[in-house]
Amino acid sequence: MDLVEEIESLLQNGSNCSLPVLLDSLKSVVTQKICTTETVTADLIDLEFLEDVKNIISYENIPVFFGKTLRDIKCIILDERLREHPIFIMYKGPKKLIISSVVLPHSPLQDREYTSLEEIITAFKKHVDSLSTYFHELERIDRFCTIMEPVEPTFKDDYRRILLDDRIWLHVEVTPEGLASNIHLVGQSELWSNKLQQGLLSWDHDKEIIENIMTVFDLVNFPAGSRKSSTTTTISDDRPMIEPSLCGICLCAELPESPGIPLPLCPNPPCGVYFHRNCLFQWLVACGGGRPPPFGVATGSCPACLESIACCERDD
Structure with a gap:
């Protein structure tokens, strides 16, 4: 049995094992087959990378999942409110990891290479912590407003289009610091436009975005729309949606x-x-x-x- 077959056998038979145990087994198989490696091919696995994954699971308490191959990894970072933030990582070779996808607003962290999984976790933990106000503001908007766009909003979407009436929506973008920006109406209405122009002059960035919107437009409650059925996971299951x-x-x-x-x-x-x-x-x-x-x-x-x-x- 060659190395690839042994690894496939381990992955198939190790479904009931914990990931650290499975990684130890993989490391044992690889050690028996190869001494050292500087590149990863179809028949070779980087031992240092496997050890890195094991340490993340054991000491950082970060859930780690493999995709169809050992090159596709998903880690889940929890913030202070226990929200889950998945990070999808591509293993390109020894000390060469890149971010393939995250459900977060774009940042320079996604455009660079990393030398270890630990480096990625450390960087994104700090990044997620810095976005706490951003998460809070989006959750408040999604909870109390009828969101017209994005159709299935996530934390990756840094804007919301909020229903004001049958023909008017309010476009609001949220900065990583949790502040409102690029606020404008979608649709034509002199009444709503006048309220917005006057209200923006007194916009208070020390207050929540949702509170400012209600003040600007003299709202007691936001208009509610019929709920849109969907099986896709979104930020808030209580959010009303309109077809x-x-x-x-x-x-x-x-x-x-x-x-x-x-x-x-x-x-x-x-x-x-x-x-x-x-x-x-x-x-x-x-x-x-x-x-x-x-x-x-x-x-x-x-x-x-x-x-x-x-x-x-x-x-x-």
Whole structure:
């Protein structure tokens, strides 16, 4: 039996063993087959890496899971509120680990290489601790507001679009420090727009984002929408969700090549037709002769009510 077959046999028969015991068995097999190694091939495993994993499990008390191969690793870091933050790691070779995915806002930590699993755990523990206010603010928004976008929000999404009424949403981004930024309305409403412009002048960053929003718009409670059924894990199971409307152009709610859901982009309140931003932009460009519009803003008539309408290619 060669090395690969022995390892596969251990993995298949070791399902009832603890991970440290399994790692010891792997190390024993590898030690018998090879003396030293500087690279990892299909037949070789880095002993130092296996020892690193064992130490993380034994001393750091961090759950570690292997994927389909020993090169794919998932670690789970708990914050002070016992929230779970999975980190997906790719083993590229001895002292060469990279982050393949995290459910956290992007940071420079995800773009560098690491020499050990311990180095990754130490760096991300500190990073997760620094995001405590960020987590808290997003959880509060998700708990009390009807979230229109993202459709399935996680801590990786640093923005929320909150339902204010049937045609108006509030876009809020949350910085890693837990502060609100890039606050603007999605949809046309003079009433909501005036409230926002006046309220932003008195925005208090010492208060929670949710409290500021309620003050700005004179809200006692946030509008509630019908709950959207889903089997995907989200931040809060108590969050009300609304089924997205169909786009008046493509007649779909979601398109793989066009992220986002239809929005109330027409400025005519009685219109009530929603559009994907990309669909409306392409429609207006085509109606205008197909030439790229100046400054990236296409103008024309609403496809539904013929009211004058303008649309940017991207929502900035």
